[in-house]
Amino acid sequence: MPELPDVEGFRHYFARHAAGRRVEKVVVLDGSLLRNTTAQGLGRALKGRRLGRPARHGKWLLVPTGEAMLLFHFGMTGELRWTSKLERRHPHDRVVLDLEGGELRYRNMRKFGGVWLGHGEREAWEIMGRPGPDALELDQNGFLELLERRRGAVKPALMDQKLLAGIGNELSDEILWQARVHPRRGISSLSGRQRSRLFEAMRHVLRESVRRGRIPRRRGWLTAVRAEREPACPRCGTLLERGRVGGRTACWCPRCQRSARRR
DNA sequence: TTGCATGTTCCGGA
């Protein structure tokens, strides 16, 4: 379930192992993960090139290399692995960059997401689907402005990559729980105080998660209990509720996160 | 066996 913190972790991982190395060969094990190019096209663009320093926007990893930009999206089950060239391939390895000194493997069980090739910032932006500002870069004013021009329920807004980029289902539940805001709460009905609490919770959850390279299962957080069959709120002990919000399974505390009023 | 989960996109309807 790669969300912003996981992809930030992949960025560090890429920077540590693969950046600066020359591509000797590209091995495409499953061409269906190449979304806007072919094995030949990818090989032509990368072979003999040195991989640049990776950047991240939302849940996307961007790697400049030569004239091209390599874009990775990890869907729900994607990851990167740095291995020796001798290590046995994993059945879910889809694309392998054979580099000097080792291999970088794009592994993805469920095959959502994929690998794109772009040319220039503009094209990369289009490939990413014209995302909103990165959630980690947003300051409070920017966040409040986004809320001003958005209606509907708050959880789908947090997860809308076109509004702000990087937050997925699990992060949004954690942020809403920490801010004590019900996921179905209508944005326009939020008080100034609640808006500020949302921003603070978002910043806190993102920073703590990025520090660990993933969303932590942390005592006192919703993440510590949400996978249980009958999870209790870490704050008040009330049995948590589950339901569909914005097409996803949300988890919230009916006592701490009151008021499902809409609009 | 069936359904569920996850991120994104696309589609139809309000």
Added chain:
DNA sequence: GTCCGGAACATGCA
């Protein structure tokens, strides 16, 4: 134009 729900995609797991 906005917002919402639902389907589709792929695959392993309960």
